[in-house]
Amino acid sequence: MNNEELKEHINSLSFGEGWGEASGDWLCFNIEPKDWKRFAKNLRSNPELNFDYLFCVTCVDWKTHLTMVYHLTSTSYRHVIVVKAKLDRANPEIETVCDTWRTAEFHEREQYELFGVKFLNHPDLRRLILTDDFEGFPLRKDFEDPVNMIKL
Amino acid sequence: MEKVNKNTVPESFPGQVHPVPGGDIVLTKLDDIINWARSNSLWPLTFATSCCGIEMMSVASAKYDFSRFGFEVARATPRQADVIIIAGTIVNKMAPVLKRLYDQMADPKYVIAMGACAISGGPFFYNTYSVVKGADHVIPVDVYVAGCPPRPEALLHALISLQEKIKSGMTREQIKEQPTQTLPKGGL
Numbered sequence: 656m657n658n659e660e661l662k663e664h665i666n667s668l669s670f671g672e673g674w675g676e677a678s679g680d681w682l683c684f685n686i687e688p689k690d691w692k693r694f695a696k697n698l699r700s701n702p703e704l705n706f707d708y709l710f711c712v713t714c715v716d717w718k719t720h721l722t723m724v725y726h727l728t729s730t731s732y733r734h735v736i737v738v739k740a741k742l743d744r745a746n747p748e749i750e751t752v753c754d755t756w757r758t759a760e761f762h763e764r765e766q767y768e769l770f771g772v773k774f775l776n777h778p779d780l781r782r783l784i785l786t787d788d789f790e791g792f793p794l795r796k797d798f799e800d801p802v803n804m805i806k807l
Numbered sequence: 808m809e810k811v812n813k814n815t816v817p818e819s820f821p822g823q824v825h826p827v828p829g830g831d832i833v834l835t836k837l838d839d840i841i842n843w844a845r846s847n848s849l850w851p852l853t854f855a856t857s858c859c860g861i862e863m864m865s866v867a868s869a870k871y872d873f874s875r876f877g878f879e880v881a882r883a884t885p886r887q888a889d890v891i892i893i894a895g896t897i898v899n900k901m902a903p904v905l906k907r908l909y910d911q912m913a914d915p916k917y918v919i920a921m922g923a924c925a926i927s928g929g930p931f932f933y934n935t936y937s938v939v940k941g942a943d944h945v946i947p948v949d950v951y952v953a954g955c956p957p958r959p960e961a962l963l964h965a966l967i968s969l970q971e972k973i974k975s976g977m978t979r980e981q982i983k984e985q986p987t988q989t990l991p992k993g994g995l
Contacts (some may be wrong), residue, residue, distance in 0.1 A: 784900075786900065793935075793936040793937070798936070800936045803899075803935065803936050803937075803938070803940075804934050804935065804936060805934055
């Protein structure tokens with residue numbers, strides 16, 4: 656499927672409310688965090704989509720809110736989509752998808768330590784690389800470290 | 808009387824060779840000959856933390872070949888290494904590992920800081936929560952090589968500079984105490 660067909664096909668699933676396409680090189684979908692888990696399961700199990708590979712999980716700090724970004728591809732069809740979910744900055748929470756894609760388990764741990772996003776029902780939500788006593792979320796825009804960083 | 812074959816005594820040999828019947832007599836200072844031997848057999852530790860490591864491997868390989876100068880072979884254990892080339896960024900989590908490797912090396916041991924990251928934290932990553940701003944915050948450094956990454960020739964120059972430093976016969980502490988001390992001709 657090309658991007659147009661893919662867009663139509665995924666839109667026809669009419670998943671929840673308040674989601675649509677954003678701009679970018681890859682086909683993007685904005686979703687509500689509460690719909691993410693069901694949407695994810697659908698993307699993976701639908702035989703015509705078969706998104707069996709979650710190749711990037713990241714987060715963006717917009718100062719007003721956080722955005723979780725998931726990059727998905729299919730090893731059989733080779734099509735790619737990007738799914739974005741807007742999170743509350745004060746209390747960022749989203750369902751884990753590590754039961755759908757096993758790789759999310761450590762990807763989500765990384766976002767947990769760098770941005771402080773809480774992944775609900777994650778089996779092992781610990782820090783991944785930072786030391787256990789590290790304070791703060793270093794990739795947030797308001798992170799301050801007067802010992803190691805100079806303010807520009 | 809047999810003539811001494813000049814080709815068998817390298818010019819850099821710190822001493823004199825007197826030909827006498829039945830064999831030659833070598834005159835030198837023990838300190839000098841120890842430093843001469845040390846400087847010509849400096850085995851580096853296999854240690855690289857980022858892109859400078861690729862350049863260091865290039866210096867070890869056939870085209871540049873640091874074996875020509877006595878850096879014979881990179882050792883995979885600090886127990887057998889004489890010099891550690893810090894090739895790459897040192898992050899806060901790596902710092903204790905670097906310190907430990909340095910402590911495990913047998914004396915005499917030498918350190919070369921290769922590239923901008925090892926000197927000062929680097930051109931890109933210095934203003935972050937995770938990077939050590941120069942490897943000399945963790946262990947003492949003998950020779951610094953500028954570059955990002957330095958050319959293989961630059962690293963070779965640094966290695967030869969280290970040899971000159973060793974041949975000059977002082978420890979880095981002694982060199983620091985004597986800022987007016989001039990290094991031998993052609994060195995550094």
